[in-house]
Amino acid sequence: MTHVDLQIPVNDNFSFNECLWFLNRNFDDCMHTVYTGSVRKVLLIDQLPVLLEISMSRQHLRVQVLRGEINDQTEPFIRNYITEWFNPDEDIAAFYKLLIRHKSLAYMPEAFKGLRLIGIPDLFEALAWSIIGQQINLPFAYRVKRRFVEKYGSSILHDDVLYHIFPSCETVAKLNPDDLCEMQFSRRNAEYIIGLADAFVRGEISKQQLAGLSDFISRQKALTNIRGIGIWTANYALMKSLKEPSCIPYGDAGLLNALMNHNIIREKSDSKEMNTFFKKFPGWESYLVFYLWRSLAPTEKEKILDTTVRQTV
Template sequence: MNINTQLVSVDNTFSFEECLWFLNRNFDDCLHEIKHDYIRKALLVEGKPVLIEIKKHLNGLVVEMLSGTPAPSGETYIREYVTEWLDLDRDLQPFYKLLANHAVLGYMPEKYAGLRLIGIPDLFEALVWSIIGQQINLTFAYKIKRRLVEAYGESIRFENKLYHIFPTSKSLANTEIQDLRQMQFSGKKADYLIGLAQLFDAGLMNKTRLAKLPDLSSRQKALTDIRGIGIWTANYALMKSLKETSSIPHGDAGLLNALKAHRIIEQKTDTESISYLFSGFSGWESYLVFYLWRSLAPTENEKLHSDINSI
């Protein structure tokens, strides 16, 4: 390996292909580039843009710095970021044992073996993304996200291509509502986003502060006390950024559709059956949500089979 490359080891069941699936679901995500065997992503490392490329390796993942030369402390940050982003330290076997004993979901450990809960390490980004996605479809949400990122985020150029970084709270704290309205934010969402940015920029909310709270309910309350953040947004951010394993985004449309598809519920209002299901996955609720989301999308082989049958 050259001096700009480091190995991130993975000791437990891990599938790079499954993680690539999640990151590349035919949405226009401007924060990473996916090819069949690598991920490219730009990061702010010690205040400077750096472009990394992640590839599969026999013992885990190889992370190469394609552009930018961080100090050794920056290299440590990159390794920790990738580990957190892809949840590489998690031992999935206890979760798989619970799944294997379930009459309906028992197929999942084999079919989705090695899929990790892909996170959003930056809490501010996770909350902004949740606000953007409220009450609109994902395709439109990604379009608005791209407009925001390209207007206010930093970027780094490599091989004639621009790689974008999500805006910091400081870059959005003094934004005018009208500027966001021109990007097709609603007035309320623009107001919520600016207020959130000001809160983070003032140091009144951050990931470290939230993580120090004693339990899930206190973290939920700290987030739902912020204008524009309801319980779904709070649970989503806790699940994706703090990797809160017991966080469930109740009412999520995808989750409800997956539960109906598995005939675990007949009606989306059947909260009793939903609670009963999750009670059997204590400490793994967020992972169960993630795997149920995964079940809504066909594998590449299933897509190919479907395409052949439709000819």
């Protein structure tokens, strides 16, 4: 049964266009494809691919199934996935109130109005992606991810477009570091990712197990116990995959740049000022980090200029 729509309600302060804009920033992310007013992505549900198109229809996210089955089993999975991806059910009014109080951030609720923290619901994907992104620039990280996904993930073809599924931990666990070094992983990051995949295969870690731990610190520790996952990666994954509200990815280059841009810290090493700053946003640290990252993206004007240049060249 195709052509069935799902509707997912959204609450106030939700802008699908802002979310789409973020998904389509200036990077080439192979895990989804953005169109005007919609985004397509394929999910793997019980080993079967389901291609979705998400768009906005009145006060609902509208999910159309372009390929694959939608039934009593897959529907809850899809609903849950989309909800964790766009977080349309959150109430971010309190966050906006805090932003408005802050001198150099007061512009954000208007400038980024309705942007939600875009999640990566799959924990293995979130962790593997953040390991890929360690200490390398983002355009390069996205290129490495694309090579990795195109080689070791599966995909489906629809209307002449390939939609990719992230490699499974079973597949990755069987790789040798050399397989990944070929695609410009550093040897160490290759070892990290394969080890991570192995931990998932062995059941040493899972999203469910992690979510079941009693507090934030335990969840952080469970992650940093894995080789290759430091505090930055742990916080990134907890923020993107487990909706942890108070994650500060310490040392993050982008975060530090954003804080410098907003004159919130003077030196990148100034962790004291940074901590005092974050204390003004209790419970919204993750959201704040996400909005600060958003502030690093080029403005709409710059982006249009950029594509114009590329086209004429």
